[in-house]
Amino acid sequence: MVCDGCRPDESARKDVVKPAVKHIVKQSKTPAAESAPETASFERTPKAMLLGAVLVLLGGVLWGINATVSKLLMADYHADPLWIACVRELAAGALFLACAGVRTPKLLAGAVRDRRSYPMLLLAALTCVLFVQVSYLSAIDWTNSGTATVLQTLNLLFVLAYVCIRGRRWPGLRESIGVALAFAGTVLIATGGDLSTLKLPLVGLLWGLADAACTAALSILPAKLIARWGNLAVNGIMFVISGLVLTPFVRPWASAPQLDWFGVLLMVFTVVGGTFGAYWLFLAGVMRIGSMRGTMLGTSEPIAATISAVLWAGAVFTPTDFVGFVMIIVMVFLVR
Structure with a gap:
């Protein structure tokens, strides 16, 4: 998906493509930001932005459904959160590596040979895969899938x-309103407006906050x-390491x-759809639209968690739920 079709040339190797976050940092009014060259991984055309948004939304939907599936595995089959995390990381990592070996063998070989990338690969594997998986599953186990998604939204x-x-600036008005709407909308959807449901065990709260920080990373x-x-290649290596x-x-x-x-069947889904598919889609989308937009559109996760809870647990929508949906949709238009 991201850079899967071509191998970087030598000039690109000397000037590594800057991450998507730099596109947002460039908007800063500081002289350093104004003089910095823009080297985005993808040309920010409307078509690329739309594709990136769709990929991130789909990744969030799969994650949301995966939260309900994980809760079923832990509640009905007494599966330990660490066992689920370990199995699906190894299995999803194998899927990523197999696909990389078929579609982008040169990129995979280059990543393995590039020892200078090892420290960052290890850091990303521990922070973005292991800690995200373990903290999120533990938050679900100690609380519930809806509350866990609310806490995860703090990653915004x-x-x-x-x-x-990084940009040495204060949040803009649109960003501030967008973040506030995304958080408030997610809270309304996941709690139905009854904030008393956020009275959490301390352990569950700590796991949720840890998950938010790692999800931002x-x-x-x-x-x-x-x-x-x-x-x-990168996802495969990170998941296998974790x-x-x-x-x-x-x-x-x-x-x-x-x-x-x-x-x-639940385990197959949590590996293939909720882990392999979700990470692939989300990260591919983030590379096209940037980290801030990607993380905000990732709030489709609690929406999917709510819908899957309705389908599997017999929950019903309330007017508060629809208010939450509207808040998140408005946020998407504000932060563009």
């Missing part, structure tokens, strides 16, 4: 803070790596839950 604030610090840290070596780190602690072969045919 982390990303905005990063962008403003997902929009930032892997950008250079993906721009250089492609979505498939899964291998968990393996000696989890011992997935010895702690597997008893799954019937439906439980197996």
